[in-house]
Amino acid sequence: MNAGIDTGDTAWMLIATALVLMMTPALGLFYAGLVRSKNTLNTFMMSIAAIAVAAVTWAAVGYSLAFDGGGDLIGGLGNAFMQGVDFAPREGTAIPELVFFAFQATFCIITVALISGAVVERMRFGAFLVFAALWSVLVYAVLAHWAFGGGWLLSGGTLDFAGGVPVEMASGFSALAAAVVVGARKDYGRQALLPHNAVYVLLGAGLLWFGWFGFNGGSGFSTGNNSVLAFTNTLLCPATTLVVWFALDLIRGRKVTAIGAATAIIVGCVLITPAGGYISPGWAMLLGALGAFPSYGIIVWRTRTRVDETLDVLAAHGTAGLFGVLFIGFFAQASWNGVSDGLFYGNASQLLDQFLAVLAAPAYAFVATFVLLKLIGAVMPLRASDREEAMGMDVVQHGEEAYVTGEGAILLLPDDVGKVAVPVADPG
Amino acid sequence: MNAGIDTGDTAWMLIATALVLMMTPALGLFYAGLVRSKNTLNTFMMSIAAIAVAAVTWAAVGYSLAFDGGGDLIGGLGNAFMQGVDFAPREGTAIPELVFFAFQATFCIITVALISGAVVERMRFGAFLVFAALWSVLVYAVLAHWAFGGGWLLSGGTLDFAGGVPVEMASGFSALAAAVVVGARKDYGRQALLPHNAVYVLLGAGLLWFGWFGFNGGSGFSTGNNSVLAFTNTLLCPATTLVVWFALDLIRGRKVTAIGAATAIIVGCVLITPAGGYISPGWAMLLGALGAFPSYGIIVWRTRTRVDETLDVLAAHGTAGLFGVLFIGFFAQASWNGVSDGLFYGNASQLLDQFLAVLAAPAYAFVATFVLLKLIGAVMPLRASDREEAMGMDVVQHGEEAYVTGEGAILLLPDDVGKVAVPVADPG
Amino acid sequence: MNAGIDTGDTAWMLIATALVLMMTPALGLFYAGLVRSKNTLNTFMMSIAAIAVAAVTWAAVGYSLAFDGGGDLIGGLGNAFMQGVDFAPREGTAIPELVFFAFQATFCIITVALISGAVVERMRFGAFLVFAALWSVLVYAVLAHWAFGGGWLLSGGTLDFAGGVPVEMASGFSALAAAVVVGARKDYGRQALLPHNAVYVLLGAGLLWFGWFGFNGGSGFSTGNNSVLAFTNTLLCPATTLVVWFALDLIRGRKVTAIGAATAIIVGCVLITPAGGYISPGWAMLLGALGAFPSYGIIVWRTRTRVDETLDVLAAHGTAGLFGVLFIGFFAQASWNGVSDGLFYGNASQLLDQFLAVLAAPAYAFVATFVLLKLIGAVMPLRASDREEAMGMDVVQHGEEAYVTGEGAILLLPDDVGKVAVPVADPG
Amino acid sequence: MKLVIGIVRPEQANQVLEALHRAEVRGFSMSRVQGHGGEVERVETYRGTTVQMGLSEKVRFEVAVSDGFVDRAVSAICEGGRTGEVGDGKIFVVPLDHAVRIRTGDTDEGAVTPVSR
Amino acid sequence: MKLVIGIVRPEQANQVLEALHRAEVRGFSMSRVQGHGGEVERVETYRGTTVQMGLSEKVRFEVAVSDGFVDRAVSAICEGGRTGEVGDGKIFVVPLDHAVRIRTGDTDEGAVTPVSR
C-alpha cells in the first residue's frame, strides 16, 4: 500500500464515487417520469449524454482547470489530459488522486444532467450535446475552482461542503437562463402537461437519496468527522423536509402528494449539501424544515409565470442550495466542524463569506449560461419545431418510442428496404 | 482520525447504512407492484412516509429509548434529541456513535414501512402517519432495546444478529394485528385483486436483496468475522430458499412463478437475518431450504381465511423471522461465531433463550399494535369508505394518478380556477 | 481483527461483492425491457434463476474446481462444499477467504445470467435451469480456473484483470452456441420483434454500470493501485464508448438512439473488464473508442443473418471482451500496473499470451456449450412450441402476466374451484 | 341482429359480466374508454400544476346479439351497471347487417352464439 | 338518432373537445386507437432492427346524438380535428336504434342529453 494512503478512506471514497455516478441515471429516471410518455427517452438520454460528454471534457481539461493550483479565478492546465493524476495521495487527503479525480468527475456529470430539467420536451438533442460539453468546462470547472479548487471563494473563507456553489446554485440558475433562452413548450400554460409515470419519479428520488449519501458523505474525502457528520445529516435533513412538505401539501391542497414527496426528498438533500459537514444534526433538522418553504413557494409561484423552467431545477436546486449556503453563515459550529463558527456562535464574518458566494455564483452561472446558449443558438437551432414537439422528441430526435407494441411495424431487411410493402405486426 | 475509530469499519458501516436506507424505497417499489394500479402511489407513499416520520421520532426519542443504558424493559432518555451522540466510538465498536445512530435509524424506518403491506389499498394515509409515529416509539424502540440495546432478551442470552426480534417478528405480527383491526378490503375474497406490475416486484426484490447485505453484513458494526459470516450467508441462504420455492411452486401449480421468486428472495433474507453471524454457511443453506416451507404454507393458507393481511408480511417476515431465531438455538456454533453453541453442539440453554424471544416478541408486537390501532381508530377513521376504495386510494388520498395521459385534463390557472370551462387534453 | 486482514480492503470487497450481486437483477431488468411484454417475466426470471442455481453449484463444487490449487486445466475438490473456506485471509490478499468466495460467486452467477440473452422468448424455463446448473460448473468454473485460479492461462502469463476470459468471452461465445442449438424464434426475420420498455433498458444499463465499479474495482481484492486504476478506468472507458456510439448512430441512422446508448454502456464496461488494472487511463479511453467499432458492426450485421442470438450477447460481451483482452497485449504498461508491459512498451510476448486466451476461451466455451445443450436437448425439449411462443412465455411457463388489470379474472377459491361460474373483474 | 354497445363504470364491470352470464349472453368484447358526461370532475395537483380531470374511466362492452336477445342483453347491462349515481353510463343499440364467425365462416345467427365449452 | 364516430390525431384531441363543448355536445366517450391510411410511415431503429411504423396513434370519439345534433357534432369534430395534412382522420355516422341511460333507464332522446351539473 502506498505511503500516505489509508485503505479505509480509500474504500469509502471508491463506493462514494460509484454512488454519485449512479445518481445520474437515477436522475434520468426521475426526470423521465415527470414528462409525457412521448418524451421519455429524450429526457432520460440527456442524463446519459451528460455522463458521456462531461466525463471526457473533465478528463481533458475540466479537472485541471478546477483543481490545478490556487489561482483566484481559474486553475491551470498542469493536469490537463490527466497528466500527473496517479496513485499518489491527493494533497490534504489519504486517497489516491485518481480516486479524487473520479469522485470530482461524477459531480461535474450530474450537474450538467440537472440542467436538462429546464429544457426537456423541446430542446434538440444535438444542441444539448454541444451545450453540455461547453458548460461543463466554462461554468462548472470555474465554479468548482472557486469553491473547491483553491479559488477566491475558498481562500476567502466561504464554506461549501459538497457543492452548494458549483452543483446546486450553478445548476439552478443555469437552468433558469436555459429556460429563458430556449423558451417555453408550445402548449405551456395553455394545456396540462403531466408526469406520465409517478413510480419512476418516486423510485428515482429514492435512488438519488441513496446516492446522495456518497455525494455528501464523500465530500470529506475520508471517513473522518466531517464526513460522518455530513452523512448522518443527509438522513435527518431530508426527513424533516419531507415532514414539512407533507404539511404544506395538506394546507394547500388538503392532500399529501407523491410527486411532492419526491420533490421534497431532492430539496432536503440539496439543502444539506453545502452545510452537511459544518452544522450539528439539530441544526440540520431545522435547516430541512425551514428550507422547505422557499422551494415550495417558488414551485407554486413559477407555474404562474411564463417561464417554463420545466422540472423546477431552480426551486429544487438553486433556491435550496442558496438557502443552505446561507444557513452555514448562521449556524456553523466549530465544536462540530472543527473549522469555523457562524453568526449564531459569534462569528459574523462567516455570514459575509457566505453572502459573497450566493451573490457571485448565481450571477456567474446565469450570465455565462445565457450567453453560451445564445451563441450556440446562433450556430444551430436550439429547439425542435412545433410540429416535432407535437410528435414527441423520442420519435423525432431518437427514432424510437419508449413503449412499443410492435403492431403494424414492418421489418425492413437491409437488402429489401422499401420492398416489404405490407404492415406486419406482432403484438407484444 | 479519532482514537478508537477504525477507518475500514467506519467505511463499511457508512455504506451499510446507505444500503439499508435504500431498502425502504425499494420496498415501496416492491409493494407498489403488488397492488392494483389505482393504489400504486398510496402504497409507495407509505414507505416514503415511514422514512420521514420514523427518522424524526428516532432522533427525538426512539434511539435513546432503545440504546441508552441497560434497563431490562426500556432504555433511558439520556440520548433524547441526540444528546451525546457524536464522533466518539459507540462502546463495543470502532465506529463513531453518529454512524451507529444512523444505521439503527434505518432499521426502525424499514420496519415501520414493512407493516404497511398489511393495510394497503384501504387504510387512510393520515391515520397511517399517526400510526407510524407512535409505533416506531412504542413498539420498535422497545423491542430494539430488548434485543439490541441491553434489554432482558439480550442480557438473558438471546441471540439476534440483525433483527429477527425488532424487525422481522415485530413487523410480521404487528401486520397481522393491523390487518385484523383495519379489516379486509371490500372485495377481498370476492374478487381477484392482482399485482399490476410484476416487474416492479422483481426489481424491488432485487434491490432489497442488495440492501440486505448492508442490513446483515453491517449488524456486526465492523468488518470482523461475524459481519463477514453474516454477509456471505446473506448470499447463500436466500439462494437455497429460491431453489426450494421453485420446487414448491412446481409441485403446487406445475409452474415456477415470478411473484413467488420475488417472495422467496425476501423470505430467504429474513430467515438469515437473526442467524447470519452465528451459524456456518452450511447450516445457513439448510436454514434457507427448511425455512421456505412454513412461509410458503402460510401464504397459501392465509388467502383462504378472512384475514386480508394483504401483502403477507406475517408469512414473509413474521414466520421466517421466528424460524430463523429458533434455528440459532439448534445450530449456533461457537467455532464460527465465537459466542455460543446451540443445542446441536450441546448447549440446550441457548434454545431456551431463543424460545423466550419467539414467545415474547410476537406477543408484545401483536398486542401493542392491536391496542394502538384501536385507540387511533377511536380518534380518526382508519380506512377509506367503500366508494373511495372503489375510486382508488391514489386519487382519493393523494389527488394524483400513477399513470396519467393528460387527455381531458383542464389546466386550472390560479387566477381563473373554474373559469376555464372546456376540457383540454394533451395525449402524452 | 484477524492477523493478515486489512479492514479497509475488506470493507471495499464487501460492498464490491454486493454491487456485483446487484448486477444480476439489473441485467434481468435490462433484458426484460428488450423483449416483448408477453415474455417480460420469463426473461427476468432467467436472471433470478441464475442466482439461485449458480450460487448453490458454486458453493458445492464450482469454487473448489476454480480456485483449489494450481492444476493446469482444473482445480481440486479440496474446497468442495466450502470446506476450509473461512475467516483466514485468502492467500495473496488481506481479506477473509469467505469474502473472496462470495465475490467470485457473484461472477459465476452473472455470467450464467448473461447467456440467457441468447435464448429468451422461446427456451423452456426448466431446460434453462438444468443448463444453468451444468454450465456454471462445466464451463464457468473451468475457465475461471484457467484465468484466475492458477490454470494454464494464468501461469502462462495471460493477463485478465476482471474476467475477459471466464465472464465476457465465455458468455458471448456460449450465447452464440446456445442460439444455434435452440434455434431462432418462429417469427425472427419475418416480423419486427421490438423492445417493450426502453426505460427498463436504460435504467438497467445504469445500474449495471454502477455495479461494474465493484466488478472491476473489486478484482484487485484490495484498495490498492490496480483496483483504483481499474475503478477509474471503468468511468472513463465506457464514457468514450458512449461518445463514439453516438457518432456511429448518427452516421448510420442520422439519430442517436437510446437503446444504442444503453448497449454502448455495456460494451464500454466489457471492454475495460479485462484491461482495467493494467492500462493507463489514456489508453483506457482509446480502448473505449476503438472497441466500439467491432461490437457495433456485429450488432448491425448479426440481425441480417439467420442466427437469432436475440439480445446480442456475442457482440456486447464476446466481441468486446476479446478486444479488451487483446488490447492488453499492446498497451499494458508496467509503470501503471506493476506487472507487465505490452507490445507497445516493447514486450511482444505479452501479446502472444493474450492471443492464446482469445483462441482457447471462445473455442472451449462454444464447443462445451454446444455439446451440453445438445445433450440436454436429447433428454428434454429445449424450447416451447410455436403455439406457446405465440401465447407468450410468461403465461405458458410461469402462469403469470407482467401487467394485469384484473378484468375478467375469476377468483378460484380452493374449496370451490370450478364452481365459480361467472367472470369477475376488478379493473385496477 | 343488433350490436349492443354498453358503457359502464370500471367498478361495475364485474357485475355486468355476471349479469350477461346469467342472461346467457356468452360472447362479447370489452375495452377501456374515457368518458365525459354529467359527472362532477375531480381536481388533481402535480407540483405547481392543478388540473381538473374532465374524463372518467369507463369500460365499453360490445355485444352482437340476435334480435330476440337484445332486450335481455340491454337489461343485463343496465342491471349490472347501475349504481344510481351520475356516471353510470349508456347503452346504444345499433343495427347489425351481418355477422361472421371467422373460425367457421358461419354467418349471422350462427355466428353470435358461441360454442358451449 | 345517430352514433357519430370520429377518428382524429392525438394532438388535436383537445381542440375537438373544445369544439364539441362549444357545440353543446356534452356526452361522449373516447379511446386510443392505431390507424392506417395515407400517412407517410416513419422509420425507427432498435439495435440492428430497422422498422417502418405502419400505424399511427389516433383518438377515437364516439358520440351518440339525436338527429338534430348530428351536423353540429360532425362539424365540431371536423373543425377541431383539421390540420390540413394527410392523417387528419375520418368521421363515420352510424344509425342508432335505441339509447338507454343506465342510471335512470330513460331511453332515446332522454338518454343522450346529460344532466347539467
Added chain:
Amino acid sequence: MKLVIGIVRPEQANQVLEALHRAEVRGFSMSRVQGHGGEVERVETYRGTTVQMGLSEKVRFEVAVSDGFVDRAVSAICEGGRTGEVGDGKIFVVPLDHAVRIRTGDTDEGAVTPVSR
C-alpha cells in the same frame, strides 16, 4: 357504405393487415380489446391467489368501406384471422350513413379511399 368490425387474435393481426393490404383496403383503425367467448380459460396464480382468466386479448379492426368493398374486406379479415381453433373471433357489418374525411371535408365514397402516397 358499411362499417366492418373485425375481432381477431393478436397473433393473427399481422396476417389480417397483409390480407387487407392485398385486398386493397388501405384505410382502417385498430385497437386492443378483451374478448369472451367459447375459449378455454387459463388459470394463473399470484401468491396465494389462483384465478381463472375469463377474457382473452383480441385486436379489433374497424374498416369503413364502400358497398363494393364489403365482401373483399370481410373475406380478407376472415382469411387473415383464421386458425381454426376456438377463439378466432368475429366480423360484424354495420350500416354506415355517412363518412367524412376531416382533412378535406369530402364525404362518403370519397372519404374512405385514402390518397395514394
